[in-house]
Amino acid sequence: MTIGIICAGDEELAPFLPSIRDCQITEKAMLKFYRGQMEGMEVVALFSGVCKVNAAIAAQLLIDVFGVDRILNAGTAGGMHPDLELFDTVISTEVCYHDVATDILTEFHPWMKSIFFEADRQLVEQSRAAVERRKPAGNVIWGRMATGESFITDEGRQRIWEELAPLTVDMETASIAHVCYVNRIPFLAIRCITDTARHSGVGCFEENCAKASAIAKDITVALLEEMGHR
DSSP, X not given: OEEEEXXXXXXXXXXXXXXXXXXXXXXXXXXXXXXXXXXXEEEEEEEOOSSHHHHHHHHHXXXXXXXXXXXXEEEEEEEOSTTOOTTOEEEEEEEEESSSOHHHHHHSTTOOSSSOEEOOHHHHHHHHHHHHHHOOSSOEEXXXXXXXXXXXXXXXXXXXXXXXXXXXXXXXXXXXXHHHHHHTOOEEEEEEEEEOSSSOSHHHHHHHHHHHHHHHHHHHHHHHHHHHTO
């Protein structure tokens, strides 16, 4: 089994790189893919660059070029639920877009029954077991994530919350889930909170990104370990 790991930015990928054994680097489509072993699992990790299209390119290349069997999206997100605190982590149960018309996915390809991409149930259960065993920093919550083509500060936050009530918002997760859906590849996202309604703005994200990325990496590694035991 080969696991693809997609991070949006280089700072989110950085905590993973020292843990990849026998690492080989392949360049494709202006991206660097780091292939090796983590926790006894074959992995291919990269940072895709920010935004939906970049993340989708990375996901499809992981499937077509590297033949991955699962894709994990690890990194950071903005907290939308009012109870979320900085450095809490959200693990996806379902993912949606907040800036795509609702009929695009249901009336056209891929003709979905709803606007929500469901996370793989086995990966969700394995993540619960991994969190229970490893007990990472901060709280871990499972639930809905939303993705759109902009960094959300105060503007737009209320509309997204009223329409979709996601726990988090980011710029890549749904597009990766979308690619996994049409390729029938199991998917899960692990995102640690860098900013909230009370602690908002790009500056807050930049200040908290390194710590949040390390937490997301620790949970992802715990999940890989759990996957390797089954």
